Amino acid sequence: MAQLTYREAVARGIAQEMRRDERVVLVGEDVAGAGGVFKTTAGLLEEFGHDRVVDTPIAEQAILGAAMGAAMTGLRPIAEIMFSDFFAVCWDIVVNEIAKMRYMTNGQVTMPLVIKSGNGGGLRMGAQHSQAVENWAMAVPGLKVVTPSTPEDVVGLMAAAVRSDDPVLFFEHKGLYALKGEVPDGEIVHELGKARIRRPGRDATVVALGLMVGRTLAAADMLAQEGIDVEVIDVQSLVPLDTQTILGSISRTSRLFTVEENPRLLGWGAEIVSIAAEECFWDLDMPCRRITTPHIPLPSADSLEDSVLPSVDRIVQEIRKGVNT
Amino acid sequence: MAQLTYREAVARGIAQEMRRDERVVLVGEDVAGAGGVFKTTAGLLEEFGHDRVVDTPIAEQAILGAAMGAAMTGLRPIAEIMFSDFFAVCWDIVVNEIAKMRYMTNGQVTMPLVIKSGNGGGLRMGAQHSQAVENWAMAVPGLKVVTPSTPEDVVGLMAAAVRSDDPVLFFEHKGLYALKGEVPDGEIVHELGKARIRRPGRDATVVALGLMVGRTLAAADMLAQEGIDVEVIDVQSLVPLDTQTILGSISRTSRLFTVEENPRLLGWGAEIVSIAAEECFWDLDMPCRRITTPHIPLPSADSLEDSVLPSVDRIVQEIRKGVNT
Amino acid sequence: MSNPLARHRYGEHAAVLPPAVDTTVTTVPGGDVPDEIRLALYRRLEELRQFEKRAYDLFMQQLVKGTSHLSLGMEAISAGFGAAMRADDYTLATYRGHAHTLSRGVPMTPVLAELLGRGNGLMAGKGGSMHLTSIEHGVLGCYAIIGAHLCVANGAAWSAKIRKSGQVTVCFFGDGTTNIGAFHEALNYAAVFSLPVVFVCENNGYMEYTPIGDITAVPRPAADRAAAYGLEPICVDGNDVDVMYQTARAALQHAREGGGPVLVEAITYRHGGHSRADPGKYRSSAEVAAWMDYDPLTIYRRRLLQLGIPDDELDRIRDAVRANVDLATEEAKAGPLPDLSSAMTDLWADGGSEWRN
């Protein structure tokens, strides 16, 4: 058992898989020599060498195209898109090529690749370096989408992503890189498509992702002191989505909240609320509520950014208000 | 009053605005000499000349960048992205630049531009030329999003889009280009952000967009024969969203269906259902239902494509099933 | 080549002339091609030509739905490459990819059936005319959005390099494609990593309905950019299949031996419009006529006759091909419609499309 940061866990997960399978290669801007701008790939060049850990030009389409072509012909690449905001410069390769290739070819092609990316806000980086864009990916058939919230999950989900024969978008929350946590020794492999109940509770189901998981747990502790006992689900994997765990929880609590970092419209919470409104409508005791960033880009000043991302206080207030209506 | 096709209405709407305001310019691939690959810009070069109607290289980022820079400095450009699937090659300019610029600069910049694009399926064009991607745009703060469903609305909404000081993504449904309809003479200008009740009804609210409006109306006729009287709302504008009309309708009918062409997860219907589940939960009599394409890319063969896009029959069945539970 | 950036009224640009007339085209000597290869090249040209004509007829009969882009007039490029490639080399092409797919030995029936949306189609009707793929034959796909596949080609080449397999990746694209960002990213990337990839620009003078010279800053859209990636400018006669075969051999050898990427510009012309919706009226009839005279099949047949190959041997090949095309047409038409349940298969590697538990 070791204490690792979330950032170190990324490198550990990749190293675990690169040791196991020499078809696994890593490619991206400054991922090799510099060990990544977020230091999530530190040490990999030293261990696996320049053939398997590759620094590229600033050319996200070329990077993901290379990963895709390699995945189609026998490798299992991991590509880094430094900030998830930059998916927009290579979105064609992701959504029109990588996601659709297997389907269009009627299964002739498999696409075992992982795209890892620093995601999310709270670091005062402004509107072009702070977005949480899991919902962009969730809307595209053919992509698997995960966001771990703890160091252990980083390792386990990275391993699962690398072993998946389908393309996985692996979102690392930049605001969690410094987070420390216990990580068991030895090989760790989780299963894709499992949500985790981080805190059981009876009064409401609160589904959160990434940075919002910790805030929601903190909010749950505060609410507990008021006698409101909420169940906190870390959804972790948006595709595949563990609807059993989520719907099961709602059937027990009768109340649904989502806590999302992304702007409001068509955040991933909209899918979860819609599923609930379709499939467990009769279980619901009260309106569902999505706690989100308003539908705006993120401002850069710390005071402004803090005022719009869901905070522990806001989560407490909204749940309290919701449960008491 | 003239009979115009939807395709002709696009050119008419643009011409109306170009005549009125010489700052309006049009730019895109083959939009000038050829009048557009869908012939939606036929005649404009002849009337307005090469300075205002410009054929470009295949360079969607350059096209939208040019439109953006021009909008920031006094012009009111209309840019064409030929197929909306190609938004993926220039998504950065749309979502990270055009959408965020005014906000990031605290209002120093306005962005009066329109991006028109052929959208949607049913033409056997395969997975890369058939997508309905309004939901991609709806998820991004700073973009207005419209899809007209009749020739008259094409003219009126195009005029509104051009006159808007905010960026508008104008989705033209490729499957409707040949549709004919009455278009009043003279200037037509609609208001952005209004949904239309195409058919009043008491038993359920059915919200549709684009190609699905006609199919939903046809389904409504069939349901009427069975005594099920549904209200059909053509949402038209996803941003701004006319929640008053939609929630007002639900408060009368107590039942909500959406009919969407896009793949299932995080289609625009998820936002509407979520809003209903939050804001008019107590009005709802039964589970909401989204009628969508399954979460897959579109196959190209006609039989397969027809089997996955929501058909009149499927709409009828799902509404009947929903209303009768 | 028409003068780039010359301003003119639409449809009144300078004519795009065949290589024989255009002195900027380097004509690689086409000699030294063994007879049996020449006959194979001739057969391939006939196949591509007759297949595309049949595809056109089937459109006209409304049997091919959606859109489709033919290589009529441009067959020598893919034929030359196909003959020079190793069986395990990779091909990537565009929405205009029937010829490139057939040139790797993919049988006609599944290709035609795919165009007709049948269950016996190459991708069982899920891809369509623009996305022909046959992994078994090294055809890693046809790509319908401009630019992406140049980047994907690098990936196949990278993998071959890591696997030390000696495979070369050949990536075909059009003149119009040289102006999109992905072209630039792919070429620089390939050069930086010295990847075994051959980029083949089929310069048919037009980007859809716009003369390439009108929207490109240099006269030769690919060759004049080669230096920007440290590559040799190569511009050849794309209508001469011997030239294309020799060019392909040299390029493949260079890439296979570790010399890094090659960028080839092949000058050619499409006989018809861009896609089935397009009558191609933006081209002067003199221009079209000049190119019809410089048709790859006509000039090749003439050459073979000059080289002493008997007329009736060529006729026999042509007729055999016709019989094949007829048979493929029958088999394709007789194919069943796809099983509707197949729409829900093979999104994921597990064979299904489930996104939830």
Next chain:
Amino acid sequence: MSNPLARHRYGEHAAVLPPAVDTTVTTVPGGDVPDEIRLALYRRLEELRQFEKRAYDLFMQQLVKGTSHLSLGMEAISAGFGAAMRADDYTLATYRGHAHTLSRGVPMTPVLAELLGRGNGLMAGKGGSMHLTSIEHGVLGCYAIIGAHLCVANGAAWSAKIRKSGQVTVCFFGDGTTNIGAFHEALNYAAVFSLPVVFVCENNGYMEYTPIGDITAVPRPAADRAAAYGLEPICVDGNDVDVMYQTARAALQHAREGGGPVLVEAITYRHGGHSRADPGKYRSSAEVAAWMDYDPLTIYRRRLLQLGIPDDELDRIRDAVRANVDLATEEAKAGPLPDLSSAMTDLWADGGSEWRN
């Protein structure tokens, strides 16, 4: 220039040398600059230098949050252009854009306040260090995602051309940016439409932590690509502010007179790391030392002294600038926090952010 594509261990690449040593750089004669302009250039260099140092100090005090990218060592390029531009010309720059913004006459206080996230910031705290914009001064923005703004610059140039305003757009970017697709699209597009735009590549030898030669197929990332767009290759000493001023004048004149776009590569170096997180350890100390000796401010001050400008006149300028920087620091620090309600304003032209009725 380091040898492109040379393979080496990380951090052990050939040194990137100053122009004085590197013979591939054309040194435009810097003579003929009038004295009052020289003094203005000197003042600007001092402003940029002292401002960036202050910004650095404020990071160290944790007053500047997020990230920030300084132009220390690279000041001559924006200073030279700023002095040569017409008041209504347009500037677009990158996340490394403090210098470019100040060079257009934007006052220091709002810029510094923006870095501190204050309500008196240039964008009231909504943009931050990477997005400085002052429409009033022709600064159309700083852009933090590589590539896009080259395309946006074309739009401003297009509009100036249509409006016949005579304005020129100047677009600054880095060496690493020459490898992304948008660079290629923008350059070709500008050439095709003969737009009045000057693209300025500030080649500081590095793309973040990677030597540019390692990931670029040609030695001069911009100049060696000029021909791909029918443009002249121009590569100048970016640390010599006279050279930059003259280069800017010539380029602006060319563009203003309808000659179409210009692509300038200016060779320079950043004294510090890429951003505040980066100590820049991938560079040899000999390399850093060589460039510290070739510092634009040092060499310019030496030149002015040689030209007979008295030491104390230069000191006076330097001290006046220091007083300004101190004042700006005080004003910025004293600025209020932004009104929290401002987070919800100015998404739309109506001043609000409502997406529904």
